[in-house]
Amino acid sequence: MNAEETEFGGPPPLIRGIEFIEFASTRPEELGAILNRIGFRLLARHCSRQVLLYRQGAMNIIVNSDPATLEGMAREGEDHQISAIAFQVDHAGQAYDRSMAWGAWPIPTRAGAMELNIPGIHGVGDTVIYLVDRLRPFSIYDIDFIYLSDQREVEPIVPDLHFFGLVQYITLGRSAQWTDFYAQLFGFKALPPETHLGILPRGTILASPCGRFYLQLVEPVGDALYDTEWDEQFARLAFGTPDVLGTVQAMSAQGVPFQDNAFVHPDSHGAITAAMSYDVTFELVRHAAEPAPVADTAP
Structure with missing residues (x-):
């Protein structure tokens, strides 16, 4: 352990994967129909808020249409946006305290009576990065959802x-700053610049310390340099699959359209859905799932 780690609370937390992705949506039924087409099913409703839980395999997606969450979206005129990512970590409280020591911004608690308080920090734009304790003896969904x-x-x-990861749009020249943010707080590492995953090569790719998911930082280029609406945000959710074309076929059979033109088209490396709603698309990336970590309840 170096002096810097000692001063700021030890090494980065042990991230084990993604617990859930949250979408804020002014049209939850529309987004739910899209999720159904890509294989997710509605399983539960929050006990006190306008929040829904969708699941497919080991993946959980939260659709949040609670009025308090949608205030900013009403001003921006968007229907759906990725509003949070939750990391599975060992000892969430310690991970949160360390993040605070490194200068992360806390978010106000949203838990009400008899609700689970999940620690979180500010992420890109108005998003939240939640820290979910993997060593908990219960499911977080059993507490807050019916x-x-x-x-x-x-x-x-x-x-x-x-889950393969998220594409994050950032403003020009900010790749180094965001790389440092994820590296210092959570131990992400930038892959070599020549590394390409999927069919869109542009951007800085950060690997999670567990090697189970990635973040792709994308700065504006070309006409986007002059786009006043290029906001820093989580722009797209990507799924990993060992068989991209087989997944395209399965999703197409459920009515999912894919971009297929001179610039982007499905191949064995990846694919991108055509917009099923104006502001939501998904990406497929050829990637073999890493095995889930073995549970360890030692303190």
Whole structure:
């Protein structure tokens, strides 16, 4: 351990994967229909807020249409946006305290009576990065959600489909700053510049310390340099699959369109959905799922 790690609370937390991705949506039924087409199923509703839980395999997606969450979106005129990512970590409280020591911005607690308080910090734009304790003896969804039936598991639309990561738009010249943010707080590492994953090579790719997911930082180029609406934000959710074309076929059979033109088209490396709603697309990337970590309840 170096002096800097000692001063700021030890090494980065042990990240084990993505617990959930949250979308804020002014049209939750529309977004839910899109999620259904790519294989997710509605399993539960929040006990006190306008929040829904969708699941497919080991992936959880939260659709948040609570009025308090949608205030900013109403001003920006967007229907759906990625509003949060939750990291699975060992010892969430310690991870949160370390983030605070490194200068992260806390978010006000949103938990009400009998609700679980999940620590979180400010991420890009208005998003939140939650820290979910992997060593907890219970499911966080059993605390805050009411299941619609006895169903808890949903077979994935294709075998081994998993969260690959997020594309994050950033303003010009900010790649180094965001790389430092994720490296210092969470131990992400930038892959060599020549590394390309999927079919869109542009951007800085950051690998999570567990090697199970990635973040792609994308600065504006070309006409986007002059686009006053190029905001820093999580722009797109990507799924990993060992068989991209097989996944395209399975999703297409459910009515999911894919971009197929002179610039972007599905191939064995990746694919991007055509917009099923104006402001939501998804990406497929050829990637074999890393095995889930073995549970360890030692302090």
